[in-house]
Amino acid sequence: xxxxxxxxxxxxxxxADGAAPVGPPGPGGAPGSWYPYPEPAPAxxYPYPEPAPxxxxPPLVRSRTRGxxxxxxxxxxxxxxxxxxxxxxxxxxxxxxxxxxLAAYLFLWALTPEGEVAPDxxxxxxxxxxxERRQWGAMxxxxxxxxxxxxxxxxxxxxxxxxxxxxxxxxxxxxxxxVAWSNLDDAQRSRWLGSGAGRYGWMRVAxxxxxxxxxxxxxxxxxxxxxxxxxxxxxxxxxxxxxxIVSAPWALRLWGDLRREQVAAARATERADIxxxxxxxxxxxxxxxxxxxxxAAAVTRLARAQERxxxxxxxxxxxxxxxxxxxxxxxxxAHDVEDLQGVPIDxxxxxxxxxxxxxxxxxxxxREALFxxxxxxxxxxxAYVEIGPSGVEAFVRDRGDGFDLEAVPTDRLGVRxxxxxxxxxxxxxARVRRRDDGTEVELRLPPIEGGAS
Amino acid sequence: xxxxxxxGGAVQPGPVRVVLVDDHRMFRTGVRAELTEAMAASGxxxxxxxxxxxxxxxxxxxxxxxxxxxxxxxxxxxGGSGNGGVDVIHGCFGVQSRTGAPVRFLALSxxxxxxxxxxxxxxxxxxxxxxxxxxxxxxxAIRRVADGDAVFSPRLAGFVLDAFGAAAGEIxxxxxxxxxxxxREREVMRxxxxxxxxxxxxxxxFISVKTVETHVSSVLRKLQLSSRHELTAWAMNRRLL
Numbered sequence: 110x111x112x113x114x115x116x117x118x119x120x121x122x123x124x125a126d127g128a129a130p131v132g133p134p135g136p137g138g139a140p141g142s143w144y145p146y147p148e149p150a151p152a153x154x155y156p157y158p159e160p161a162p163x164x165x166x167p168p169l170v171r172s173r174t175r176g177x178x179x180x181x182x183x184x185x186x187x188x189x190x191x192x193x194x195x196x197x198x199x200x201x202x203x204x205x206x207x208x209x210x211l212a213a214y215l216f217l218w219a220l221t222p223e224g225e226v227a228p229d230x231x232x233x234x235x236x237x238x239x240x241e242r243r244q245w246g247a248m249x250x251x252x253x254x255x256x257x258x259x260x261x262x263x264x265x266x267x268x269x270x271x272x273x274x275x276x277x278x279x280x281x282x283x284x285x286x287x288v289a290w291s292n293l294d295d296a297q298r299s300r301w302l303g304s305g306a307g308r309y310g311w312m313r314v315a316x317x318x319x320x321x322x323x324x325x326x327x328x329x330x331x332x333x334x335x336x337x338x339x340x341x342x343x344x345x346x347x348x349x350x351x352x353x354i355v356s357a358p359w360a361l362r363l364w365g366d367l368r369r370e371q372v373a374a375a376r377a378t379e380r381a382d383i384x385x386x387x388x389x390x391x392x393x394x395x396x397x398x399x400x401x402x403x404x405a406a407a408v409t410r411l412a413r414a415q416e417r418x419x420x421x422x423x424x425x426x427x428x429x430x431x432x433x434x435x436x437x438x439x440x441x442x443a444h445d446v447e448d449l450q451g452v453p454i455d456x457x458x459x460x461x462x463x464x465x466x467x468x469x470x471x472x473x474x475x476r477e478a479l480f481x482x483x484x485x486x487x488x489x490x491x492a493y494v495e496i497g498p499s500g501v502e503a504f505v506r507d508r509g510d511g512f513d514l515e516a517v518p519t520d521r522l523g524v525r526x527x528x529x530x531x532x533x534x535x536x537x538x539a540r541v542r543r544r545d546d547g548t549e550v551e552l553r554l555p556p557i558e559g560g561a562s
Numbered sequence: 563x564x565x566x567x568x569x570g571g572a573v574q575p576g577p578v579r580v581v582l583v584d585d586h587r588m589f590r591t592g593v594r595a596e597l598t599e600a601m602a603a604s605g606x607x608x609x610x611x612x613x614x615x616x617x618x619x620x621x622x623x624x625x626x627x628x629x630x631x632x633x634x635x636x637x638x639x640x641g642g643s644g645n646g647g648v649d650v651i652h653g654c655f656g657v658q659s660r661t662g663a664p665v666r667f668l669a670l671s672x673x674x675x676x677x678x679x680x681x682x683x684x685x686x687x688x689x690x691x692x693x694x695x696x697x698x699x700x701x702x703a704i705r706r707v708a709d710g711d712a713v714f715s716p717r718l719a720g721f722v723l724d725a726f727g728a729a730a731g732e733i734x735x736x737x738x739x740x741x742x743x744x745x746r747e748r749e750v751m752r753x754x755x756x757x758x759x760x761x762x763x764x765x766x767x768f769i770s771v772k773t774v775e776t777h778v779s780s781v782l783r784k785l786q787l788s789s790r791h792e793l794t795a796w797a798m799n800r801r802l803l
Contacts, residue, residue: 457720457755491716491757504756
């Protein structure tokens with residue numbers, strides 16, 4: 110269900126207000142309340158369907174971690190919300206009633222995708238290699254027995270009765286097919302497709318194929334001589350080769366078309382993604398800039414905010430807008446100050462650590478320092494934050510006339526309380542240095558206790 | 563500063579000859595106008611624009627023909643084999659300026675992406691500055707690169723500290739070690755990341771500006787030659803893109 114685009118509320122308000130008055134906030138004013146510009150769309154809305162909500166019943170998927178059966182019964186039981194035993198019973202009854210159950214089982218096996226199923230506390234998953242090995246061993250032993258049976262059946266002496274000549278070969282074919290297919294169905298497909306592959310995998314395929322071919326031959330020849338079997342084999346081979354030759358170009362073309370379609374679809378999705386993002390961000394900002402073209406400061410601010418948003422969208426690796434780490438929080442604060450004051454801040458951050466109360470205090474102190482630098486100092490304002498094993502160091506530097514801490518009246522709480530006091534309360538230090546051409550605020554925090562950095 | 567000495571000791575008369583490579587005409591015009599204005603205001607003709615190019619292939623032709631001292635090089639450029647500035651540097655391998663020094667490249671970029679910056683530096687650029695740099699700083703940077711020194715923006719210094727693990731406390735035991743920074747180099751990089759000019763760094767560390775330049779050049783060399791995983795991974799990614 111494509112969501113029609115609606116501009117965010119803040120944006121609508123701005124457009125309605127026209128050139129909204131932009132002034133610096135009061136010292137204690139909440140910045141968010143007067144700021145009329147759209148947040149740089151942190152979560153763009155895309156006009157195509159979002160992931161479907163969780164369905165009422167679990168999806169029909171098979172879990173391969175449970176045991177050595179394909180897990181069809183378990184999947185069906187989970188999907189329908191009935192007990193596994195009743196499903197199995199149903200299948201068995203249906204099978205006895207003319208084989209429908211078996212057909213249904215095979216059909217479901219072929220078509221049900223494998224997937225992650227919520228772990229079931231009742232049945233312990235058979236992780237680990239030891240049970241797996243045992244499973245393989247049992248499978249191989251069973252296969253070998255069946256091969257022997259098949260070979261025995263090939264000798265015409267024993268193939269007298271109807272059971273011997275029809276049902277047993279049919280059974281052999283089925284088992285062979287299952288053994289071969291189950292390989293493709295295995296969750297560890299990579300094990301035999303990949304480099305480490307496996308003997309097990311190939312043995313299984315060979316075994317399955319051998320069983321199937323043997324079964325078919327027995328069924329077809331019905332106890333004829335081995336020469337007849339050989340002739341039949343040759344004829345079958347010839348037909349197969351013929352079919353292969355005839356159908357190869359067609360199959361190849363079909364495959365190529367499919368690939369092309371997939372690539373085109375992927376590209377279209379990507380383009381829609383980009384278009385949606387540009388629409389939500391850049392186009393909106395350009396519209397705002399056109400409306401406010403007289404206000405140079407506002408235009409600069411909008412352009413700057415948009416540039417940053419676009420940049421982070423293009424280059425940022427992780428998700429944005431979530432201050433889960435200290436580096437992210439610092440960056441966010443610098444951007445806030447930049448937006449509010451319209452002065453660019455050159456921020457460099459190295460390293461990272463988890464965001465905790467001490468870090469939050471540093472971020473708040475840094476916010477105050479940045480505000481001071483931007484308001485009272487001159488450009489360029491630079492900030493450097495180094496987060497390392499020996500603690501956090503943050504530097505905020507401006508190129509203004511600087512200010513003397515002693516000269517700051519005691520009633521001005523900004524520097525004393527917000528920066529110095531706050532850092533000391535959190536076990537850190539703060540220092541304001543007056544330099545020849547500006548001021549530098551240094552903030553330091555010790556490493557997080559427990560050694561995590 | 564009417565006569566400047568290059569690293570090789572040769573006397574280089576007159577202004578630095580500069581070729582400007584960027585695919586946006588507006589940007590080229592802007593840089594020229596701004597620098598010309600700034601030089602007129604200060605009265606020192608530090609540099610002279612001898613050519614421009616909008617793409618990789620033109621850039622290589624112009625540089626080979628003009629033999630400039632410094633090329634201001636955008637990281638992202640059309641043409642060539644798709645690697646932008648890196649292709650230009652490779653294509654101009656061995657070209658010398660008229661004074662006999664190798665042509666030097668100063669990367670100029672809007673990109674914040676580490677792999678772009680690292681790729682162009684590892685290809686041989688002598689420095690990296692962002693396009694938001696002021697005219698006077700850019701002139702200083704051109705002068706410095708022409709003299710064979712390195713120019714690091716705060717952001718590049720930050721990258722370096724991260725990439726060499728210096729921010730995490732890894733320090734080389736001997737200066738020659740390519741995969742880590744020495745303690746002094748780390749200090750210099752930290753101050754540059756804090757936005758200090760070279761002369762401020764010198765004052766802060768009680769060393770001469772020349773020593774600061776030596777440290778920065780040494781870091782540049784490490785950046786170009788180190789086989790540290792982080793750096794090679796970046797270069798690799800760039801090539802795969």
